[in-house]
Amino acid sequence: xxxxxxxxxxxxxxxxxxxxxxxxxxxxxxxxxxxxxxxxxxxxxxxxxxxxxxxxxxxxxxxxxxxxxxxxxxxxxxxxxxxxxxxxxxxxxxxxxxxxxxxxxxxxxxxxxxxxxxxxxxxxxxxxxxxxxxxxxxxxxxxxxxxxxxxxxxxxxxxxxxxxxxxxxxxxxxxxxxxxxxxxxxxxxxxxxxxxxxxxxxxxxxxxxxxxxxxxxxxxxxxxxx
Amino acid sequence: xxxxxxxxxxxxxxxxxxxxxxxxxxxxxxxxxxxxxxxxxxxxxxxxxxxxxxxxxxxxxxxxxxxxxxxxxxxxxxxxxxxxxxxxxxxxxxxxxxxxxxxxxxxxxxxxxxxxxxxxxxxxxxxxxxxxxxxxxxxxxxxxxxxxxxxxxxxxxxxxxxxxxxxxxxxxxxxxxxxxxxxxxxxxxxxxxxxxxxxxxxxxxxxxxxxxxxxxxxxxxxxxxxxxxxxxxxxxxxxxxxxxxxxxxxxxxxxxxxxxxxxxxxxxxxxxxxxxxxxxxxxxxxxxxxxxxxxxxxxxxxxxxxxxxxxxxxxxxxxxxxxxxxxxxxxxxxxxxxxxxxxxxxxxxxxxxxxxxxxxxxxxxxxxxxxxxxxxxxxxxxxxxxxxxxxxxxxxxxxxxxxx
Ligand SMILES: Nc1ncnc2c1ncn2[C@@H]1O[C@H](COP(=O)(O)OP(=O)(O)OP(=O)(O)O)[C@@H](O)[C@H]1O
Ligand SMILES: [Mg+2]
Numbered sequence: 001x002x003x004x005x006x007x008x009x010x011x012x013x014x015x016x017x018x019x020x021x022x023x024x025x026x027x028x029x030x031x032x033x034x035x036x037x038x039x040x041x042x043x044x045x046x047x048x049x050x051x052x053x054x055x056x057x058x059x060x061x062x063x064x065x066x067x068x069x070x071x072x073x074x075x076x077x078x079x080x081x082x083x084x085x086x087x088x089x090x091x092x093x094x095x096x097x098x099x100x101x102x103x104x105x106x107x108x109x110x111x112x113x114x115x116x117x118x119x120x121x122x123x124x125x126x127x128x129x130x131x132x133x134x135x136x137x138x139x140x141x142x143x144x145x146x147x148x149x150x151x152x153x154x155x156x157x158x159x160x161x162x163x164x165x166x167x168x169x170x171x172x173x174x175x176x177x178x179x180x181x182x183x184x185x186x187x188x189x190x191x192x193x194x195x196x197x198x199x200x201x202x203x204x205x206x207x208x209x210x211x212x213x214x215x216x217x218x219x220x221x222x223x224x225x226x
Numbered sequence: 227x228x229x230x231x232x233x234x235x236x237x238x239x240x241x242x243x244x245x246x247x248x249x250x251x252x253x254x255x256x257x258x259x260x261x262x263x264x265x266x267x268x269x270x271x272x273x274x275x276x277x278x279x280x281x282x283x284x285x286x287x288x289x290x291x292x293x294x295x296x297x298x299x300x301x302x303x304x305x306x307x308x309x310x311x312x313x314x315x316x317x318x319x320x321x322x323x324x325x326x327x328x329x330x331x332x333x334x335x336x337x338x339x340x341x342x343x344x345x346x347x348x349x350x351x352x353x354x355x356x357x358x359x360x361x362x363x364x365x366x367x368x369x370x371x372x373x374x375x376x377x378x379x380x381x382x383x384x385x386x387x388x389x390x391x392x393x394x395x396x397x398x399x400x401x402x403x404x405x406x407x408x409x410x411x412x413x414x415x416x417x418x419x420x421x422x423x424x425x426x427x428x429x430x431x432x433x434x435x436x437x438x439x440x441x442x443x444x445x446x447x448x449x450x451x452x453x454x455x456x457x458x459x460x461x462x463x464x465x466x467x468x469x470x471x472x473x474x475x476x477x478x479x480x481x482x483x484x485x486x487x488x489x490x491x492x493x494x495x496x497x498x499x500x501x502x503x504x505x506x507x508x509x510x511x512x513x514x515x516x517x518x519x520x521x522x523x524x525x526x527x528x529x530x531x532x533x534x535x536x537x538x539x540x541x542x543x544x545x546x547x548x549x550x551x552x553x554x555x556x557x558x559x560x561x562x563x564x565x566x567x568x569x570x571x572x573x574x575x576x577x578x579x580x581x582x583x584x585x586x587x588x589x590x591x592x593x594x595x596x597x598x599x600x601x602x603x604x605x606x607x608x609x610x611x612x613x614x615x616x617x618x619x620x621x622x623x624x625x626x627x628x629x630x
Contacts, residue, residue, distance in 0.1 A: 056526055057624050077530060084528025091526075091627060094519055099234035104227070109527050111227045156527070 002029040002065075003163055003196055004053055009062035011048050011219075022048040024219040025062070030164075030212075033194040035187065039207050040216035046200035047168055049216065053198065054087050054166045055079045067163055084113055088157025090167040095153035096141040102152045103128070103137040109160050127159045131185055147178035151185060158189055164196040165189075171203050183209055228533070232540040236548075239513065246505045247549045250603045253498040254553030255560060257599050260494060262561055262589035263569065264487045269590055272473075272480050274414040277353045279422065280476050281320075281444040282453045285460065288469050290441065291476070296325050296396055299439040300468070306443050309463045315456050317446045318350035323430045324441040327393030329373070329423055331381035338377065338423045340391055342430025351446040354411050354424060361385045361409035368429045371405035374419025375412040383407055391423070393434060401433040495598065499606040506542050506610030514538060514614045521618055522626025531619040538615035539608050546607030550600055557599070564589050 011023040022045045030036055038046045051057040052064055055071050056079075063072045066086060074082065089095075096105045103124055110120035128134045133151050141149055150170055157165045167186070171179035183206060189195050199206055207213060215223035236243050276282060284291075285306055290298040300306065303321055310319050323342035328335055341348075345364040349355040354372065355363045364370050371389060373381075383389055387407050395401035405425060412419055431437065447456060453472035461470040474481045514521070524534060568586035 051624055054526075080525065080528050080530045083526065087528075089523075089526050091523065095523060097231070097520060097524070099238060100231060104230075107227070108231075112528050112530075112533070117227075 003032045003034075003067060004028070004030040004198075005065040006049075006052065007063045007065075009049070009052055009064065010060050011045070011052065011057070012060045021219055023052070023059070026216075026219070026221055027062075028214060028221060028224070030196065030198060032163075032196055033190070034196055034198075034212055035190045035210065036196075036198045036212040036214060037207055037210035038198065038200045038214045038216060039202065039210075040222070042202070044216040045219040046216055048219075050166050050168050050198065050200050053164075054089060055082045084109065084160070086163040088160060088162040088165040090150065090153045090157050090165065090170045092169045093146065093149075093173045095156075096149055098141050101138050101140055102133065102144065102148075102155075105141070105152055106156045106159055109156055113160060123159055124155075127155045131155050131158075131189075145178070147174050147182060150174065150178075150182050154182070154186060154189070158193075158195065162195075164198065167197065167199045169201055169203070170199065171201065171206055176205060179203065180205060228537060228540065229544075232537055232544055235513070235517075235537075235541050236545055239516075242509050242512065243545060246509050246545055247552065249505050250502060250546065250549030250607075251553040251556060253501065254550065254599055254603065255557040257491075257494060257498060257602070258554070258557035258561055258591065258595070259564075259589065261491050261595045261599070262565070262591040263587060264490070265592065265595070266589040267587050268480065268484050268487055270414075270587060272477065272484075275477055275480065276450070276473055278357075278413045278415065278418055279352055279354075279444075280473050281351050282447040282450055283445040283457050283460070283470060283472050284476060285443045285445070285464070285468050285470050286441065288467055291469060291471060294324065294326070296394070296434060296436070296441065299323075299396075299436070299441055300443070301439050303438070303440050303443065306464060306468070309460060310443070310445065313456060313459065315448050315452050317448050318347070319443050319445045320344065320347040320351045321427065321440045322348070322442050322444060323427060323434065323436060323439070325393045325430065325434055327391055329377070329381065329389050329391050331383045331387065331389050333382045334380060336377060336380050336420075338373075338391075338421050340393060340430060341422065341424050342427040343424055344427050348424070351444050353413070357411040357413050358409045359412045361407070363409055364424060364426055365408075366426050368426060369403070369405050370408045370426065370429075372409040372411060372424040373407060374422055375410050376416050376420040377423065378407065378410045380420065385410065391425070391433070395433070395435045396439075397435055399435075401435065403429065403433045491595075491598075495602050499602055502546070502603055502606040503610035506545070506607050507613055509545075510538060510542055510611045510614035511617065513541070514618045518621060518626050518629040521621055522623050522629065525621070525623035526627060535615045535619050538618050539611045542607040542611030542614075543604055546604035549607075550603045553603070554596070554600060558591075561589060561591055565591070 006026055006028050009023050009026040013020040013022055026049060038049060040046055052059050059072055063070055071082060100108060106124040106127060107120045128137060131151055136144060136148055136152060171182060186197055190197050213225045214221055287298045287300050310316055320343060325340050327338060327340050329338045345366050359375055364372055385407055389405050389407060390402060391405060392400055392402040447453060457470045457472040464470060565588060568588045570586050
């Protein structure tokens with residue numbers, strides 16, 4: 001059974017009454033442990049697709065199955081619960097809560113999930129050690145570089161043991177070296193812990209590392225390469 | 227953790243939060259001082275009235291309070307005093323004969339209320355003896371009178387001077403007698419001092435052909451709060467030939483003023499509460515709108531609406547509680563010196579004298595008013611945060627994340 005399956009996914013936004021077809025029938029399957037990159041020109045629907053998979057938004061038509069469960073019909077609260085339990089997000093920037101330290105940011109989602117204080121402390125520390133960011137524990141986001149912030153965001157995504165981690169252009173705001181470090185880290189997580197990753201990116205160095213590449217054009221899958 | 231988060235969020239824009247805090251603090255200090263002063267003032271007025279003449283409970287022949295004529299008198303005082311002696315919450319009582327009349331000196335005359343009292347008894351229930359400015363109190367001898375300072379001034383008499391009192395006696399004739407001024411007193415109320423003269427009980431009974439009748443028994447209790455319950459017990463024992471009136475019924479205007487002032491406090495609370503609501507709406511709304519992107523991330527990582535809503539309310543609540551703590555402490559610090567030294571209103575004391583208050587007001591802070599003041603700001607803060615919190619949870623996570 002695939003971890004993720006979309007069936008004829010369509011999303012139509014309305015831009016001041018004018019319909020914008022962001023997705024026009026996307027059917028993909030992503031297996032557990034895949035390291036997938038969604039590429040494509042700007043406006044092709046990459047973010048929209050990630051948002052559907054990530055239960056942030058509901059499709060206009062079609063279905064999304066996560067671990068076999070149809071998530072297209074869930075309400076706002078149920079979607080929130082699902083995101084909390086099964087999905088880790090890394091956005092392009094400003095992922096972290098500014099008033100919390102790195103450690104507290106990582107603990108935050110576990111707190112939402114009801115993990116007891118002692119355990120979440122241990123798990124957050126363990127994740128930071130593994131990702132070599134333990135020295136950032138006490139720093140607030142504004143005391144960290146963009147790359148460090150993204151690493152903390154990955155740690156936060158990983159620590160709740162999600163089914164899948166979605167990263168929307170995680171390297172877009174980083175220089176290529178920092179971006180490469182971040183990718184190294186995510187690759188390691190993928191290889192050693194079999195965590196499923198899906199990226200969206202224009203960044204050639206991200207695309208190079210993809211073990212599966214989906215290319216979107218005008219809201220449709222134009223290419224699916226392994 | 228949510229608490230920590232909310233607390234830190236408050237201080238992200240510290241200037242804005244401090245402004246809200248200051249408005250809460252100033253409001254609270256104003257509430258505490260206003261409430262304690264007005265309560266202190268009314269209680270002082272009440273205390274002065276009770277202490278100078280009214281006492282806690284009065285017993286008369288039925289109808290006397292509405293129509294203070296000497297025909298409404300108590301023929302058998304013993305029946306009453308026997309009942310009083312068996313009630314142990316009563317500290318002291320004083321038997322009085324009261325009559326309106328005219329007091330004249332060589333130069334002037336004035337209408338007064340003549341009170342015939344047993345000096346030992348009366349000195350136990352009122353402060354007239356302690357309020358003497360000149361001379362001495364009644365000894366019980368005939369032809370002695372103690373009058374108020376304002377009356378002495380009006381009649382242009384001093385210690386040792388003679389005055390003549392006239393009043394209609396029980397059988398309708400004019401009774402009169404000559405008195406020598408032995409003492410001049412001054413209470414907090416110039417009105418009181420202008421009309422009250424005290425003579426020996428038997429002296430007045432004789433002058434009015436009263437026999438052994440009296441007009442009233444004035445009762446001082448151990449504890450003023452028992453006035454109504456003791457009065458109702460006495461009423462039962464004495465039957466309906468007599469009226470037994472606690473001070474609440476004797477001073478209805480003052481007692482009403484306590485209520486009015488309580489209601490005025492609620493208006494005050496409402497004003498401060500509404501000001502607080504708008505301050506909080508403004509502050510929290512700005513703070514929510516500044517954090518749209520962040521709320522988007524919070525929602526994306528799975529923070530539920532209810533939690534987000536609570537977080538915004540919690541921020542307002544913490545702000546309110548902080549303001550309350552500081553406001554109460556500062557308010558109390560302002561109140562303490564006033565409560566011990568009193569607030570000196572000597573500049574206005576002519577007007578206050580007419581009202582029956584002293585020149586110095588001692589504010590009174592009751593636990594009830596502290597509790598009220600402590601609740602007001604946090605409650606209205608939370609109310610004010612509801613709309614901003616609704617705005618926060620109405621955000622769509624996707625557009626919120628894209629928001630810059
Ligand atoms: N909330 C929205 N309302 C209206 N139109 C939208 C909305 N979100 C996306 N769109 C439109 O849908 C289309 C796909 O957008 P999407 O953000 O998914 O593209 P993308 O591939 O992520 O682009 P980029 O590489 O620039 O991030 C675009 O034409 C975009 O303008
Ligand atoms: Mg995008």
